[in-house]
Amino acid sequence: MLEQLNQIEKTALESLAAVDDQRALDAWRVTHIGRSSPLMLVFAGLGKLSKEERPIVGAAANRVKTALEAAFEEKARAIKEAALAKSLAEEALDVTLPGRTVHVGRLHPSTQQLRRVLAILAEMGFQVYTSREVETDEYNFQFLNFPPNHPARDMQDTFFVEAGERGENPILLRTHTSPGQIHAMREFAKMNPDNPPPIRIALPGMCFRYEQITARSEIQFNQVEGLAVGENITFADLKGTLNDFARRMFGQGARTRFRASYFPFTEPSAEMDVECFVCGGKGCGVCKNSGWLEILGCGMVHPVVLQNGGYDPKRYSGYAWGMGPERQLMLRYRIDDIRYFWGNDLRFLEQF
Amino acid sequence: MKLPISWLKEYIDLDGLSVEEIARKLTLAGLEVDEIKYAGLPMPAKREGQRHEFKTSGLAWDRDKIVVAEIRQVNPHPNADRLTLLDLFDGEQDQVVLTGAPNIFHLKGAGKLPKPIKVAYAKEGATIYDGHADGLALTTLKRAKIRGVDSYSMACSEKELGISEDHEGIIILDDDAPVGMPLVDYMGDAVLDISILPNMARNANVLGVARELAALTGRELKKPVIEYRTTGESVEHLVSIEITEPELNPRFVLGLIRNVEIKPSPYQIQRRLRLAGIRPINNIVDATNYAMLDQGEPLHAFDYDVLKARAGGKNVKIITRPAVDGEKLTTLDGVERTLTSTNVLVCDEKGPLSMAGVMGGAESEVTEKTRNVLLEGAAWNFINIRKTANQHNLPSEASFRFSRGVHPSLAETGVRRGLQLMAAWSGGAIAPGLVDSYPLPPNESKVTVTAKDVKRLLGIDLTLEQIASLLTPLEFKCEITDTRLLVTSPSHRLDMGEGVVGLADVLEEVARSYGYDKLPETHMADALPPQIGNPIHEWEEHVRDLLVNLGLQEIVSYRLTSPERESRVTTFDDYVTLANPIAPERRVMRRSLAASVLEAAEKNARADSIALFEIGPVFEPRPGDLPREPRKLALLMTGLRETLAWDVKDSPTFDFYDMKGRIQLLLSGLHYTDITYASAASIPHLHPGKAAEVRIGDVRVGVFGELHPLVKDRYELGEAPVLLAEFDLDALRRIPPVYGIRPVPEVPPVLEDIAVIVDETTPASKVDALIRQTGGKVLAHVRLFDVYRGEQIGAGKKSLAYSLTYQSDRTMTDAEAAAIRKKIIKRLEQELGAKLRS
Numbered sequence A: 001m002l003e004q005l006n007q008i009e010k011t012a013l014e015s016l017a018a019v020d021d022q023r024a025l026d027a028w029r030v031t032h033i034g035r036s037s038p039l040m041l042v043f044a045g046l047g048k049l050s051k052e053e054r055p056i057v058g059a060a061a062n063r064v065k066t067a068l069e070a071a072f073e074e075k076a077r078a079i080k081e082a083a084l085a086k087s088l089a090e091e092a093l094d095v096t097l098p099g100r101t102v103h104v105g106r107l108h109p110s111t112q113q114l115r116r117v118l119a120i121l122a123e124m125g126f127q128v129y130t131s132r133e134v135e136t137d138e139y140n141f142q143f144l145n146f147p148p149n150h151p152a153r154d155m156q157d158t159f160f161v162e163a164g165e166r167g168e169n170p171i172l173l174r175t176h177t178s179p180g181q182i183h184a185m186r187e188f189a190k191m192n193p194d195n196p197p198p199i200r201i202a203l204p205g206m207c208f209r210y211e212q213i214t215a216r217s218e219i220q221f222n223q224v225e226g227l228a229v230g231e232n233i234t235f236a237d238l239k240g241t242l243n244d245f246a247r248r249m250f251g252q253g254a255r256t257r258f259r260a261s262y263f264p265f266t267e268p269s270a271e272m273d274v275e276c277f278v279c280g281g282k283g284c285g286v287c288k289n290s291g292w293l294e295i296l297g298c299g300m301v302h303p304v305v306l307q308n309g310g311y312d313p314k315r316y317s318g319y320a321w322g323m324g325p326e327r328q329l330m331l332r333y334r335i336d337d338i339r340y341f342w343g344n345d346l347r348f349l350e351q352f
Numbered sequence B: 001m002k003l004p005i006s007w008l009k010e011y012i013d014l015d016g017l018s019v020e021e022i023a024r025k026l027t028l029a030g031l032e033v034d035e036i037k038y039a040g041l042p043m044p045a046k047r048e049g050q051r052h053e054f055k056t057s058g059l060a061w062d063r064d065k066i067v068v069a070e071i072r073q074v075n076p077h078p079n080a081d082r083l084t085l086l087d088l089f090d091g092e093q094d095q096v097v098l099t100g101a102p103n104i105f106h107l108k109g110a111g112k113l114p115k116p117i118k119v120a121y122a123k124e125g126a127t128i129y130d131g132h133a134d135g136l137a138l139t140t141l142k143r144a145k146i147r148g149v150d151s152y153s154m155a156c157s158e159k160e161l162g163i164s165e166d167h168e169g170i171i172i173l174d175d176d177a178p179v180g181m182p183l184v185d186y187m188g189d190a191v192l193d194i195s196i197l198p199n200m201a202r203n204a205n206v207l208g209v210a211r212e213l214a215a216l217t218g219r220e221l222k223k224p225v226i227e228y229r230t231t232g233e234s235v236e237h238l239v240s241i242e243i244t245e246p247e248l249n250p251r252f253v254l255g256l257i258r259n260v261e262i263k264p265s266p267y268q269i270q271r272r273l274r275l276a277g278i279r280p281i282n283n284i285v286d287a288t289n290y291a292m293l294d295q296g297e298p299l300h301a302f303d304y305d306v307l308k309a310r311a312g313g314k315n316v317k318i319i320t321r322p323a324v325d326g327e328k329l330t331t332l333d334g335v336e337r338t339l340t341s342t343n344v345l346v347c348d349e350k351g352p353l354s355m356a357g358v359m360g361g362a363e364s365e366v367t368e369k370t371r372n373v374l375l376e377g378a379a380w381n382f383i384n385i386r387k388t389a390n391q392h393n394l395p396s397e398a399s400f401r402f403s404r405g406v407h408p409s410l411a412e413t414g415v416r417r418g419l420q421l422m423a424a425w426s427g428g429a430i431a432p433g434l435v436d437s438y439p440l441p442p443n444e445s446k447v448t449v450t451a452k453d454v455k456r457l458l459g460i461d462l463t464l465e466q467i468a469s470l471l472t473p474l475e476f477k478c479e480i481t482d483t484r485l486l487v488t489s490p491s492h493r494l495d496m497g498e499g500v501v502g503l504a505d506v507l508e509e510v511a512r513s514y515g516y517d518k519l520p521e522t523h524m525a526d527a528l529p530p531q532i533g534n535p536i537h538e539w540e541e542h543v544r545d546l547l548v549n550l551g552l553q554e555i556v557s558y559r560l561t562s563p564e565r566e567s568r569v570t571t572f573d574d575y576v577t578l579a580n581p582i583a584p585e586r587r588v589m590r591r592s593l594a595a596s597v598l599e600a601a602e603k604n605a606r607a608d609s610i611a612l613f614e615i616g617p618v619f620e621p622r623p624g625d626l627p628r629e630p631r632k633l634a635l636l637m638t639g640l641r642e643t644l645a646w647d648v649k650d651s652p653t654f655d656f657y658d659m660k661g662r663i664q665l666l667l668s669g670l671h672y673t674d675i676t677y678a679s680a681a682s683i684p685h686l687h688p689g690k691a692a693e694v695r696i697g698d699v700r701v702g703v704f705g706e707l708h709p710l711v712k713d714r715y716e717l718g719e720a721p722v723l724l725a726e727f728d729l730d731a732l733r734r735i736p737p738v739y740g741i742r743p744v745p746e747v748p749p750v751l752e753d754i755a756v757i758v759d760e761t762t763p764a765s766k767v768d769a770l771i772r773q774t775g776g777k778v779l780a781h782v783r784l785f786d787v788y789r790g791e792q793i794g795a796g797k798k799s800l801a802y803s804l805t806y807q808s809d810r811t812m813t814d815a816e817a818a819a820i821r822k823k824i825i826k827r828l829e830q831e832l833g834a835k836l837r838s
Ligand SMILES: [Zn+2]
Pocket: A276, A277, A278, A279, A280, A281, A282, A283, A284, A285, A286, A287, A288, A289, A291, A292
């Protein structure tokens, strides 16, 4: 009997060794450890054995059963692993094929740049102030200390609107967002005419100049101006604020310089240049070899402008500056044709 | 303005400062140098990998190889008629040089010259420009045989040395040029091209720039001494002046010089004028130009004998007055000009002589025959000159200066300087005195400055003495009294104001002189302003974000367009119209954003899929007044709904419901409720059956739909339908959002489907509304998941299948759900004639 059990075990294990798929394994299981397998028949015949033989054969049969079951489990695991390995291998993809995309919406690059600028200014305490795009000569020029026929008007070629006879106050397309300075000062001053409150605003918006449309000149462009007015504001504050801005905008290592300049609505006036971030100041095509990039014009608010805004220049002072988001984008992305901005070609817009 | 450094050096010692350092200092002080053109002086060495700090051009002259030489003999060339051989001495040895220069040719065969001719001599190995090349090409002189004669060096033209374009003849230097001297030491130069800001017109002259440099470097300004001998009868007895309108002509000065010999100016003067961009004419005209560049006062020279003849031999009387409309004058460019009352004329008793401050007249101009010269220096109203120069399109060196303002004090200085130069260059004799009519001297600007003002506006602590020391080099007169500094402007400045304006003017000069780079950087210590924010801007930015999240690309279009462009989609009666458009297709401000997005779609017609939006103003004109600028939003979608890929070959195109879905998401993102969509068949540019208006409560906020096929035909667009939406952002923004959330239930919902057949004409929204109304609170969601039309249900019918979600705060039984369903079906049957589809 024991001999028979050994033979059963041997035969079963030999047969299992040849099994290599799930179907053969299931068949093996029925044959060798199934209900009517020789091994089970041994268990079934235990009752017929003598009292002495019964425990011995029973123990031996149990050992064989355990061994065959363990071998079965082992084989089952091996077959599963092999099957998985095979299917993984078969499922392998060409990972170099392009992925599927979705329609992505984007902000216009000018909006993106305006947001970058306004976000920095917001953290510095400058609130957004917006005003109309079609203006009067008074707001665009006269209140800003550009008298009629002043040579400074040559700096800003202007689109005029047909609006009947209006004498020296024609209607025009604003050439800068500076009319907003007057609107804002008057609005703030109205809050408390005897003691107008301080102002810190950023003025973004579309402006217009009478130009031919070429790679380098456009009839419309965005501008962001900043204006700070208070009882305690100096040219040194202007330098501090604009240098802070430059470091936030162009990196903490950004170097700047201030050149004397002229704008009718500021005095003293300056241009702020930033060391060229393309060549690091060595000179390149982007900075026209100078090592510097003209970034913004600035200055202390002219006393006439303060006065026109309802702020007494003997008591209040302020500074203002203006810059062009499209110009900043052109420098950052090396865009050499300004007409891209309003061309609305998706192949351009999708790159931002 | 082009400024030769050699001229500048007459008025300030610039030793030890490189040309680039000078340019940098001027640039930082507001005299921006655009370009440096070298004409002899050594150019700065380029460091490895670096370029010049300024735009740089020109030629440096080798000290050893380009020198002053003298021609001693002029001999004919043995084998060439058109060439001459020059025997010249270069200070060390004799040389033979070939030349075909026309200005030497007349001496051919003259042999030994009685007086040697001084020339600019380039030896073998010198690098110069090729005189025969087009443009500027460098060449190095090498030994060669020309018609059998050895040639290895040359007497140079201005072009060859980079002074001007002139290659008509060789340079003939002034007689006092020292033979053998390196040419760079004798006349090496560099020219600064400076842009003059509108408030810097006072510096559009050599003296002005020298004065700025004196302030910037602390060096002394050496003004030219204007002294001369006079002879004969005083001009005051011969000429008189009548100014009719002092506002237009505050001062008029005349001087007289007799017995001038008209001839070319000294070479050094011609060279400087050419470098400064002015063509030399003759010694008298050159003297007027030279004095203008030197002092800043444009001058005009009259042939005195012509004036005398016009006066019939009597005393000349000069009259200045506005022109009479239609009056005519032939200017010295030979053009007969018709004048208007804006133009001011310089006349004599017979009539107009010249256009004041802009251009002289032909009849009285200086010619080869002129012997006696009456020299005018005047002050004119800058606005008037500006208008006149623009009106006649006559930009000139004179009108450039006068239209920016020239101080009347310069009229006298300028005339005196001009007479001095004319005497020196023409041998003429200056008549004593000047005729000077000065009816309207400008106000002298006096400004009181305190140390506190400087601290308050510039943020620096300076003593009054320090402030004064910054201003005096610019020729401000400074008087200190206790705590105040009284600053009087110099007599060449018109740009200094009074009171608070004057204070700002003075502080600008203090800051420039101090150096902007030296001013400290501080953080604002001022009180914070009231926080008013900008709700409109913030809200629009939110709208932009929502639309971008929905997959739409933002565009920004030109505000300027034409009625024809817009009329392709919609027409308007009136526009904000430009008086001076750049082109007819950009002559009005837009009224329609739909036109903007359609043009953008047309531009991108080849793209598979277009989904874009624009936010911005349109411009509604109001007669004689500023236009309204309402804010609008337009959306456009056309093309494929899905993006294509290598295994996605095709996609359905966007239709009405793609647009509607975006709009629904936008409006829910803005937290609006009570939104209704109604068919809008009468919007001319939209498909009558595929258009809807959007209302929130009672307010119509927008319309959308498929572009009308006839409108679509007016654009070059693809096959796919074009969906267009337009919203009135001002109306939309005014609607109060409703904030709140539905609680997220923990009890599982009961789901059920229901399909009903209704007439084709029954709008889905009615079915939807009735289901919701009947379902009541527990019916949490109603979603239309299928619309079917076909034989099974018969013509003129449609089947609408809804998925209903019941949600209660306790678990609902199937029986409860069934009861509600029964109620819904019953109402649909009764009120809409619907049939349950099984
Ligand atoms: Zn660079």
